[in-house]
Amino acid sequence: MLSYVLKRMLLILPVALGVSVVCFLLVHLSPGDPLTAILPTDASAETQAEMRKLYGFDQPLPVQFVLWLGRVLTGDLGISIATGRPVAAEVGRAVVNSVILAAAATLIGFFFGSLFGFVAGYFRNSWIDKLASFLAVIGVSVPHYWLGMVLVIIFSVQFNLLPATGGGPNGSSDTRSLDWEYLRFLILPAVTMSVIPMGIIARTLRALVAEILSQEFVQGLTAKGLLDRGVFAHVVKNAAPTAFAVMGLQLGYLLGGSILIETVFAWPGTGFLLNTAIFQRDLPLLQGTILVLAMFFVVLNLVVDVAQAAVDPRVKRS
Amino acid sequence: MLLLGSTVLASAGGTLRVGMTASDIPLTTGQTDNGGEGMRFLGYTAYDSLIEWDLTASDKPSTIIPGLATSWTVDATDKTKWTFKLRPGVKFHDGSAFNADTVVWNFEKLLNKDAAQFDPRQSAQGRSRIPAVASYKVIDPLTVEIVTKTPDATLPYQLAWIMMSSPANWEKQGKSWDNYAKSPSGTGPWKIVSFVPREKAEMVPNPDYWDKTRVPKLDKLVVVPLPEPSARVAALRSGQVDWIENPAPDTVPSLKSAGFKIVTNAYPHNWTWHLSRVEGSPWNDVRVRKAANLAVDREGMKELLSGLMIPAEGFMPPGHQWFGKPTFKLKYDPEAAKKLLAEAGFSPSKPLETKILISPSGSGHMLPLPMNEFVQQNLAEVGIKVSFEVVEWNTLINIWRAGAKHESSKGATGMNYTYFIQDPFTGFMRHLQCNLAPPAGTNWGYYCDPAMDKLFDEVRTTFDPAAQQKTLEKIHEKYVDEALFLMVTHDVNARAMSAKVKGFVQAQNWFQNFSSITMD
Numbered sequence: 015m016l017s018y019v020l021k022r023m024l025l026i027l028p029v030a031l032g033v034s035v036v037c038f039l040l041v042h043l044s045p046g047d048p049l050t051a052i053l054p055t056d057a058s059a060e061t062q063a064e065m066r067k068l069y070g071f072d073q074p075l076p077v078q079f080v081l082w083l084g085r086v087l088t089g090d091l092g093i094s095i096a097t098g099r100p101v102a103a104e105v106g107r108a109v110v111n112s113v114i115l116a117a118a119a120t121l122i123g124f125f126f127g128s129l130f131g132f133v134a135g136y137f138r139n140s141w142i143d144k145l146a147s148f149l150a151v152i153g154v155s156v157p158h159y160w161l162g163m164v165l166v167i168i169f170s171v172q173f174n175l176l177p178a179t180g181g182g183p184n185g186s187s188d189t190r191s192l193d194w195e196y197l198r199f200l201i202l203p204a205v206t207m208s209v210i211p212m213g214i215i216a217r218t219l220r221a222l223v224a225e226i227l228s229q230e231f232v233q234g235l236t237a238k239g240l241l242d243r244g245v246f247a248h249v250v251k252n253a254a255p256t257a258f259a260v261m262g263l264q265l266g267y268l269l270g271g272s273i274l275i276e277t278v279f280a281w282p283g284t285g286f287l288l289n290t291a292i293f294q295r296d297l298p299l300l301q302g303t304i305l306v307l308a309m310f311f312v313v314l315n316l317v318v319d320v321a322q323a324a325v326d327p328r329v330k331r332s
Numbered sequence: 333m334l335l336l337g338s339t340v341l342a343s344a345g346g347t348l349r350v351g352m353t354a355s356d357i358p359l360t361t362g363q364t365d366n367g368g369e370g371m372r373f374l375g376y377t378a379y380d381s382l383i384e385w386d387l388t389a390s391d392k393p394s395t396i397i398p399g400l401a402t403s404w405t406v407d408a409t410d411k412t413k414w415t416f417k418l419r420p421g422v423k424f425h426d427g428s429a430f431n432a433d434t435v436v437w438n439f440e441k442l443l444n445k446d447a448a449q450f451d452p453r454q455s456a457q458g459r460s461r462i463p464a465v466a467s468y469k470v471i472d473p474l475t476v477e478i479v480t481k482t483p484d485a486t487l488p489y490q491l492a493w494i495m496m497s498s499p500a501n502w503e504k505q506g507k508s509w510d511n512y513a514k515s516p517s518g519t520g521p522w523k524i525v526s527f528v529p530r531e532k533a534e535m536v537p538n539p540d541y542w543d544k545t546r547v548p549k550l551d552k553l554v555v556v557p558l559p560e561p562s563a564r565v566a567a568l569r570s571g572q573v574d575w576i577e578n579p580a581p582d583t584v585p586s587l588k589s590a591g592f593k594i595v596t597n598a599y600p601h602n603w604t605w606h607l608s609r610v611e612g613s614p615w616n617d618v619r620v621r622k623a624a625n626l627a628v629d630r631e632g633m634k635e636l637l638s639g640l641m642i643p644a645e646g647f648m649p650p651g652h653q654w655f656g657k658p659t660f661k662l663k664y665d666p667e668a669a670k671k672l673l674a675e676a677g678f679s680p681s682k683p684l685e686t687k688i689l690i691s692p693s694g695s696g697h698m699l700p701l702p703m704n705e706f707v708q709q710n711l712a713e714v715g716i717k718v719s720f721e722v723v724e725w726n727t728l729i730n731i732w733r734a735g736a737k738h739e740s741s742k743g744a745t746g747m748n749y750t751y752f753i754q755d756p757f758t759g760f761m762r763h764l765q766c767n768l769a770p771p772a773g774t775n776w777g778y779y780c781d782p783a784m785d786k787l788f789d790e791v792r793t794t795f796d797p798a799a800q801q802k803t804l805e806k807i808h809e810k811y812v813d814e815a816l817f818l819m820v821t822h823d824v825n826a827r828a829m830s831a832k833v834k835g836f837v838q839a840q841n842w843f844q845n846f847s848s849i850t851m852d
Contacts, residue, residue, distance in 0.1 A: 050726040052365055056733075056762060056774045057460045068452050096365075097356055098453055098510065099529060107529075163562060170570035178566035179558060181531065280563050282531055290355045290530065293559065295726055 018323060022316055033308040034086065038079050041300050048095055048297040069095060069298075082301070091302035096294040101302035104287065109306065111181055112283030115207060115276075116268035118200050123208035124261060127153075127215030134216065135223025146216060153213025159274040162206040166278070169202060176202050179280035203279040207272060211264040218260050222253045255326040262318030266311045345550035346851030348833065351567050351576040355559040357533045360516045360524055361509050362497035363442065363454035367695055368752060368842035369577065371493075373555045376843050377535060378425075379495035379518030382416055382435070383488045385754075387837075387845035388545075390597055393653050394841040396488055400430060400496060400519065401476075404488065406795050411483035412466070418474040422542045426517040428500030432470040437499045439468045449502055451509045461493035463757075485795045489755035521546045521847050522553060532556045546847040549835070553846055568592065568828055574851065575829040581638040581699065587828050596824035597838040598642055598649040600754040601696060603703070605688060605746040605818035606763070608736035609779045613745045614684050619672040620716070621815035625662050626669040627714040628820055633706050637699065640826050644819040646812040647760075648753065649840075656805030658812035662819060669714040683717040689747040694725040696750035698823055704748055707820060735770030736777050746818065747776060754842060756800075760807050761788050764816065784810060 049065050066072045070081065085092060091101035127150075134146035170178035182196050226232060226249050235245055276285035284303055291300040350373065358370030362379050376384070384399035400419050407413035422430040440447035442458040443465065464484040471477050480487055498517040505511035516524045519542070522535035533555050537548035556573060558564040564576040565583045569590065579587060584594055605624075607615035614620050630643030645662050648655050670679065678684040690704045691697065708718045721744050723731065731740045732749060741747075753759035762768055765788050766780035787807045794800040811817070825838065832852040839845065 047726060047730055050729050053456055054367070054460055055729050056758075057456065058463075059771055061456050061460055064452065065456050097529060098359075098513075104529070163566075166566045166570075170566055174570055176570075177572050178570040179563045179572060180556070180567070277560050278563060280558055280560065280567075287530075290559070293355055 015323065019320055022319055026312055026316060029312050030309065033312065034083060034305060035079070037301050037304045037308060038082060041297055041304070042075060042078075048295045051293075051295045052096055069093075086305065091305070092298035094296055094299045096290075096296045096299065101298050104299060105284070105302050105306050108282060108284045108287040108303070111281065112268075112276075112285065115200065115203055115281055115283055116265065118204035119207035119268050120211060120261075120265055121208075122204060123211035123264070124215060126208070127212040128219060128257070130212070130216035131219025132223055134220040135227065138220070138224050143220070147220065150213045150216035150220070153209040154217065155213075156209065158206055158210065158272065159278050161209065162202070162275055162278040165202050165206060178202075181280075181282040199281075203275055203281045206279075207268060207275050210272075211261070211268065214264060215257070215260055219253060219257060222256055223249055226252050255322050258321050258325065259318055262314055262321070266314040345548070345849070346832075347552040347554060348550050348575060348846070348849055348851055349554045349556060349573040351556050351558040351564045351573040353559055353561075353564070353577045354557050356530050356557050357527060357555070359453060359457070360513045360527055360533065361451065361454055362438070362495040362516075362518060363451075363458040364495070365453070365457050372843045374524070374533060375495055376520065377522040377553070377846060378516060378520040378524045379497065380422075380520050381492050381494050381496065382418075383492045385492060385839070385841050385843055387839040387841055387843060388848075390837045390839060392840065393598075393600070393649075393651070394839050395653075396492055399492075400435075401491075406485075411793065411795065412480045414478045414480070414487060415471070416476045416478065418476065419542060420474055422519050423540060424498035424501065424517045424519050425523045425538060426498055426501045426504065428498055428517075430496065430519050431473045432476045433473075434496060434499050435476045436468055436470055438494065438496050439465070441497065442494070448507060449499070453509070454497075458494055462490045464490055482792070484792045485800055486756045486792060489757065492755070521548055530557060546845065548847045549850045550846070565828075568830070571830075574833055575827060577827050579826060579828040581636075581640045581826075584638045584640065584826070584828070591831055592828050593831060593833070594826060594828050595836065595838050596640065596826045597840055598651065598822060599825045599840050599842060600649070600652070600752065600759065601823045601825070601842075602644070602647060602751040602753050602817075602819070603641075603696075603698060603821045603823065604644075604647075604749060604751065605707070605820070606732075606749045606776050607817060608741075608745045608747075608777045610736050610777070613736075613777075614686055615745055615777075617676050618814060619676040620678075620684065621818070622660065623669040623672040623676070623714060624711060624716060624818050625660075625815045626665045626672070627710045627716070628707055628818070629664045629710055630662075630821060631664065633703060633821060636702060636706060640824055641698070642822040642824055644821050646808060647817060647819055648808055649822045652808075653801065654759070654804040654808050656809040658809045660813045660815060662812070666710075666714050673715045678715045680713065680715045683712070683715045685717045685719070686746070687719050687721055687742070687744045689721050689723060689728060689731060689741065689744040691723055691725045691728040691748070694728065694750070696752070696823060697725075697748075698750070698821075700748060703820070707818070732776050733770060733774060735775075738770065749776075750823070752842060756791050756804060760804070760811070761791075764788075779816065 049062060053062060070078060089102060094101050094104055130146035130150055134143040137143050166178045169176045177199050180199055182199055232245060235248060273285040273289050276283045277289045284307060288303050291303060352369055352373060354366045354369050358364040358366040358374045360374055364370030364375040380400050382399055382401035383396050385394045386397045387394060400422060401416040402419050403417045405415050418432060424430060437449060441449045441451055442455045444450055464480040464487050465478060466481045467479045469477050496519060501517035502512055505515060514527060521538055521541045523538050524533055525536050526534045535553040539547060541547045558567055561580045565579060567573045568576045588594060609616055634641050634643060642649055646655055646658055673679065690700055692701055711718055721742050732747060734740050762774050764775055764779045764784055766785050768775040769778045787803055790803045791800055794803055834850045834852060835848045837848055
């Protein structure tokens with residue numbers, strides 16, 4: 015097990031290097047000048063050249079990459095062009111907000127997803143199955159920004175029950191706490207976001223539970239007189255590794271934040287930050303945010319693989 | 333007792349929360365970024381300039397008035413030498429005094445790379461605003477001398493851009509502009525008291541403000557960046573903010589029916605097609621330019637925009653002090669347009685074909701795609717067949733800087749661009765002065781007419797405001813009579829606000845005064 019974990023960890027290094035190259039190059043290949051968005055439109059050529067030098071954009075691309083990578087390795091993601099603040103701090107604050115949102119969406123999505131998936135799998139082809147499957151399909155296929163806007167129209171605009179945008183009263187996410195004043199800002203984006211994992215988990219678990227229930231060992235257990243509760247435990251145990259994998263990936267997506275959902279709700283997370291960075295052509299911020307998100311995926315994949323291997327020894331052998 | 337009275341008065345107005353279109357809090361160090369909106373919300377609120385815009389009236393275009401300078405004169409024998417008398421007794425929010433030393437220190441902040449307080453970020457925003465300034469020095473504690481590179485009577489307009497930050501606060505913050513940004517200090521009517529990056533900035537009144545008529549009546553002014561238009565409307569409708577900038581025209585009827593106020597006014601803004609005058613451009617023929625201007629159904633476009641526009645009658649909005657008396661009328665007359673085009677050799681059956689650069693979004697661009705398609709259809713009806721080259725906004729800015737001859741313009745003969753036209757330079761000169769063709773400036777279309785250049789020189793060398801005004805009128809008349817642009821419309825600076833917001837007077841300016849506002 016230990017050698018498996020070490021091997022997996024070593025594999026991270028080339029992946030991380032590849033990710034950083036892609037992050038850097040993709041952002042630089044995109045059209046538009048990073049300084050255009052922040053300078054007055056008729057800024058002189060001299061001013062533009064000075065700013066270019068200030069941010070190191072006058073250097074050849076390979077030199078820029080090496081300098082950037084060197085700084086990244088020391089934890090310095092550079093300075094945001096638009097705000098002049100360290101990117102690491104900007105991304106750090108956004109990650110915290112996205113984690114809060116992802117955790118809330120995960121709790122809601124996993125609870126209802128598992129519930130729908132198990133119920134539908136257990137009672138396949140019944141009306142409960144059909145209803146649960148319908149909800150799951152809706153969850154996967156509805157445009158989430160649209161759902162977000164509908165929820166805003168109903169709960170914010172029509173009934174004025176919940177705030178429409180922001181991460182807290184007048185912003186102020188720095189002093190986030192668990193009281194209602196803050197939690198109420200979380201509800202609409204978290205519910206909107208939760209329909210994604212809910213639908214996917216429900217669909218996956220339904221198929222899995224249905225397949226397990228049709229297997230011979232379940233019939234054998236039932237024939238041996240094991241109670242339903244006991245059979246259920248076996249089903250859960252057999253479904254768990256796959257469920258873990260799906261949940262892990264979904265958590266990765268959620269932690270990455272959703273540009274659309276966070277933008278619709280002006281939730282100050284990584285998705286919102288990405289949108290802002292793209293809009294402002296803020297290259298250091300864009301690179302920093304993408305890199306952090308990509309590394310999230312890499313690390314989460316590792317955690318999921320290790321967790322799967324711990325639960326199911328066959329994974330290790332393969 | 334007086335102090336107590338003023339405090340009570342100052343705290344009777346409640347909190348105004350504003351949803352901006354900016355995606356972040358503009359720079360809080362003095363010279364802001366984020367264009368006109370940055371200056372509106374975090375420039376002229378917390379800071380002052382030597383010369384300011386009169387933002388107290390809504391029924392006439394704004395003019396410049398004394399700010400931190402009470403008066404200014406130009407030397408009778410050497411027209412490059414200006415003397416500015418400063419306002420006595422003005423204090424920064426940190427308690428330090430404003431004087432001639434602080435003025436020079438602030439110019440050094442923007443113009444002298446060797447100065448300890450030089451700030452590249454503020455310099456990038458401010459330096460291009462004061463191209464005339466060559467040098468500056470202290471004469472006495474309340475007198476400053478500024479020398480311009482050449483005689484330039486537009487200097488007062490340029491200085492209205494330059495915000496005065498506190499040298500004492502910069503020292504106190506460890507000579508760091510990053511620290512200064514967190515604890516800013518200006519002399520303005522508002523003090524910035526807290527600031528969460530990308531989320532909000534809070535301001536409270538400065539009860540000691542030198543202009544007692546502009547001591548704010550509110551308790552607090554909060555600005556929140558909400559770049560997404562639907563999020564702004566939702567925030568207003570759900571009561572999270574009391575005021576939003578730039579509501580989308582299609583949301584206006586429902587906002588009105590829900591009891592929100594839509595406040596609009598003319599302001600120096602222009603939505604045009606900037607026409608190329610390089611060799612081979614069809615716009616070199618004045619008949620074609622006039623025909624295009626006569627072909628646009630501006631009233632029809634107004635319906636498209638739920639009324640949120642002022643149909644262009646010239647390059648400046650109707651009623652502007654520089655409008656003059658042009659003889660060419662920008663009416664909708666497709667028959668006259670067809671006639672002019674026929675004289676130029678074109679007709680709907682044998683159309684003139686050309687390409688225009690447009691962008692799907694952009695600062696001040698209103699609703700560029702449907703508006704451009706509307707103009708395209710209008711022009712097609714008279715015999716001008718337009719195809720569009722659609723590029724992203726930042727790319728469009730770069731093409732604008734590069735000029736119509738540059739390969740990035742892809743042979744287009746026009747560009748849809750919106751203009752801030754608040755002073756003689758931004759309004760007129762930068763677009764059409766011969767020596768400001770790229771790369772020296774932003775005369776994108778390479779227009780060059782010695783007669784126009786002579787008028788521009790006259791503006792710069794006419795120090796009598798009334799005589800200068802006459803020249804500016806002549807320039808505008810030439811803009812219209814020779815149909816130098818396709819002049820389509822002016823934005824109306826729409827903002828939607830809750831019925832609780834009282835006392836706002838929308839100046840005909842990019843900047844606004846928030847001191848008169850109260851909340852019910």
